[in-house]
Amino acid sequence: MWKYVSNSLLFRFLIFISELVSNAYRNSFLNKCISTLSNWNKYSVFYRAKQNYIKATPKYSFSITYRILAFLGKKLDNLAALINSAYARAFKNSILGKVCTGFVQLGKKYLGKWDKLVYFIILAVICSLSALVLPKLAAAGIIGILCTIFILRNFERAAYLVAIYPVLYFIAINSNNGTLASVWDELLIIFCIGIWFFRWLVDRKDFNFAWTPVDFSLLIFFVVCIALFIIGSFNTIGFNSLGFDGLRAVIEYMLFFFIVVKLLRSDDGAKNVVKLMIATCVIMSLHGIYQYIAKVDTPSYWTDKVEVSSGPRVYSFVGSPNVLGCLLAMVIPLAISLIFSEKELVKKLIYTIATGLMGICILLTGSRSSWIALGCALIIYAFLSKKYYLIIALFVAAILAYTMVPSVKSRIDYMLDPAYIVSSFKGGRFARWPKALELFSENLLFGVGFGQFGGAVATNNKVKGAFYVDNYYLKAAVEMGIFGLITFLTSLYNGVVWSLRASFKVEDKVSKGIIQSGFGALVGILITNIVLNNFDAPSVVTYFWTIAAVCVFLGYVKKGPNNVLTNIANR
Numbered sequence: 001m002w003k004y005v006s007n008s009l010l011f012r013f014l015i016f017i018s019e020l021v022s023n024a025y026r027n028s029f030l031n032k033c034i035s036t037l038s039n040w041n042k043y044s045v046f047y048r049a050k051q052n053y054i055k056a057t058p059k060y061s062f063s064i065t066y067r068i069l070a071f072l073g074k075k076l077d078n079l080a081a082l083i084n085s086a087y088a089r090a091f092k093n094s095i096l097g098k099v100c101t102g103f104v105q106l107g108k109k110y111l112g113k114w115d116k117l118v119y120f121i122i123l124a125v126i127c128s129l130s131a132l133v134l135p136k137l138a139a140a141g142i143i144g145i146l147c148t149i150f151i152l153r154n155f156e157r158a159a160y161l162v163a164i165y166p167v168l169y170f171i172a173i174n175s176n177n178g179t180l181a182s183v184w185d186e187l188l189i190i191f192c193i194g195i196w197f198f199r200w201l202v203d204r205k206d207f208n209f210a211w212t213p214v215d216f217s218l219l220i221f222f223v224v225c226i227a228l229f230i231i232g233s234f235n236t237i238g239f240n241s242l243g244f245d246g247l248r249a250v251i252e253y254m255l256f257f258f259i260v261v262k263l264l265r266s267d268d269g270a271k272n273v274v275k276l277m278i279a280t281c282v283i284m285s286l287h288g289i290y291q292y293i294a295k296v297d298t299p300s301y302w303t304d305k306v307e308v309s310s311g312p313r314v315y316s317f318v319g320s321p322n323v324l325g326c327l328l329a330m331v332i333p334l335a336i337s338l339i340f341s342e343k344e345l346v347k348k349l350i351y352t353i354a355t356g357l358m359g360i361c362i363l364l365t366g367s368r369s370s371w372i373a374l375g376c377a378l379i380i381y382a383f384l385s386k387k388y389y390l391i392i393a394l395f396v397a398a399i400l401a402y403t404m405v406p407s408v409k410s411r412i413d414y415m416l417d418p419a420y421i422v423s424s425f426k427g428g429r430f431a432r433w434p435k436a437l438e439l440f441s442e443n444l445l446f447g448v449g450f451g452q453f454g455g456a457v458a459t460n461n462k463v464k465g466a467f468y469v470d471n472y473y474l475k476a477a478v479e480m481g482i483f484g485l486i487t488f489l490t491s492l493y494n495g496v497v498w499s500l501r502a503s504f505k506v507e508d509k510v511s512k513g514i515i516q517s518g519f520g521a522l523v524g525i526l527i528t529n530i531v532l533n534n535f536d537a538p539s540v541v542t543y544f545w546t547i548a549a550v551c552v553f554l555g556y557v558k559k560g561p562n563n564v565l566t567n568i569a570n571r
Contacts, residue, residue, distance in 0.1 A: 155199045158192045159263040162256050162546055163276035166284065166327065166539045170317040185252070185538065192259045212261055212552045217494040218254060221487040225251050225450075228484055232449035242461055246451025246479065253541040257495070260549035261557065267511060270550045274334050274514055277543065281331040282354045284324060285361035288314035292364045313366040313407075323537045325370025326528065328362040330521040330543050333377045337513035340387065363401055366411050369532050373524035380520035384503065385513065432467060436474040440481075447481035454478055456536040472529040472536070495548040496522045502555020511554045518551045 151157045161168065165188075172184035229247045264270050291314040298312040298321075313321040335355045339348050362370055375394060382390035401408045436454060440447075451457040454475035458466040469475050477485045499522060503515040525544055528534055535541045 257545040284316040321365040325365040325367030329373040333517035337517035341513035369528040377520035377524035384516040499551035
């Protein structure tokens with residue numbers, strides 16, 4: 001069959017178009033600009049200073065302050081080791097410990113080297129049970145102590161917390177504590193940075209910095225954003241709190257790229273992050289399927305008034321079907337890549353079941369943009385991995401979903417209905433885009449300011465004259481102006497392109513599959529941002545930059561024996 005497909009006119013036309021676009025980009029002005037900027041960075045004073053800092057022993061390491069901090073850090077590290085050892089012995093000799101040891105042995109037998117991941121899941125179960133049976137303050141203390149001890153002995157595990165971000169988000173939002181709900185993600189960032197700094201303080205001599213080709217463009221974007229925020233503050237009376245919220249919503253979750261890259265010390269750790277993301281999305285999918293079976297109430301504004309409803313749109317515990325759909329669209333390609341790359345039959349079966357559950361759930365979200373993102377991601381992965389039969393399988397699955405799932409048929413039919421196009425041009429996204437472009441042209445250089453237009457911050461604060469625009473790039477252009485838009489697009493370009501280039505630098509089959517599917521997932525989400533503000537959702541942008549961090553780490557962070565960055569992670 002493949003012979004007939006490869007020789008078909010449609011296939012040859014698609015190949016021709018892809019080659020045409022590729023050649024056009026290689027000869028384009030944009031490619032020349034990016035290459036020039038890359039060369040400037042490579043031979044710049046800042047780059048040489050950075051390299052000199054990495055190679056040289058800084059002068060402050062000889063200061064009294066540093067020596068005191070290093071001494072205290074080593075004492076704390078030793079104390080954490082003693083507590084960890086005592087906890088491990090007590091747990092091992094307990095009934096619960098023996099039961100868990102049995103499960104771990106079974107895991108080693110059937111799941112290979114997943115024992116560390118099993119330990120992490122066991123810890124999460126213990127923390128959850130403590131939260132149910134104990135008062136909130138005591139439970140928080142137990143959870144904090146256990147997590148800290150668990151992570152201090154191998155600070156790479158702190159990156160696992162980023163992988164379960166949607167779960168942490170749900171717990172924080174439903175904690176009935178307004179302060180915790182508003183600052184928990186900042187606390188997570190501070191905690192991860194603190195863990196990283198602590199290990200750097202203790203193991204300074206053996207500690208290697210994980211620099212990546214994406215760092216420079218992200219740092220430039222952060223500097224530009226801060227400058228734009230300062231300029232915008234001059235246009236208001238004193239400090240603009242709304243502008244600060246808008247600034248935080250743009251750059252805060254991009255920090256997870258640095259956090260994940262700096263915390264990871266091994267290829268196995270990067271793979272565990274991906275596996276935890278899959279496990280998290282499977283849990284959300286099971287909850288979403290339950291919502292559909294239970295026919296939970298969904299807000300009426302999630303479907304158009306004239307659209308024929310065929311059941312609820314599921315949202316799991318992330319609160320939005322579009323957000324849930326985007327998360328699944330990013331993670332499903334990763335799970336599919338592991339089906340092909342893993343050697344053991346049991347693992348293949350596990351990832352197949354996980355893919356099936358997530359596939360059912362993404363259909364039940366009714367999120368058309370997520371379906372498009374998933375389709376684009378899988379097509380890209382099929383071309384990169386040369387598994388062209390996946391494209392045929394994708395078309396077959398799409399046809400079956402359209403004919404057998406009423407909610408999918410309803411959503412597709414309405415999208416193709418002329419009434420939908422008319423309503424979009426009258427009061428929908430197509431009507432709002434020209435207004436956004438007009439505002440952009442009026443505030444071309446510096447924009448209208450963060451939090452002042454088109455996004456969740458402006459909408460939630462009911463900013464006068466602001467309206468929601470379903471296009472994140474337009475929203476960014478209006479808020480940040482031409483300088484912010486260019487640096488933002490450059491950051492996205494570097495994050496995505498260097499993720500792709502990483503696939504050509506790895507030999508491991510599992511790593512290559514993760515990178516290829518991850519690149520497809522990143523491109524798919526960028527496409528959906530044309531018609532949605534997906535980057536306004538913290539979970540989506542966190543997973544986006546986490547996937548980019550994993551891809552870049554696997555390909556561009558130099559590691560030693562056994563694909564470990566240093567021996568710190570094994571202590």
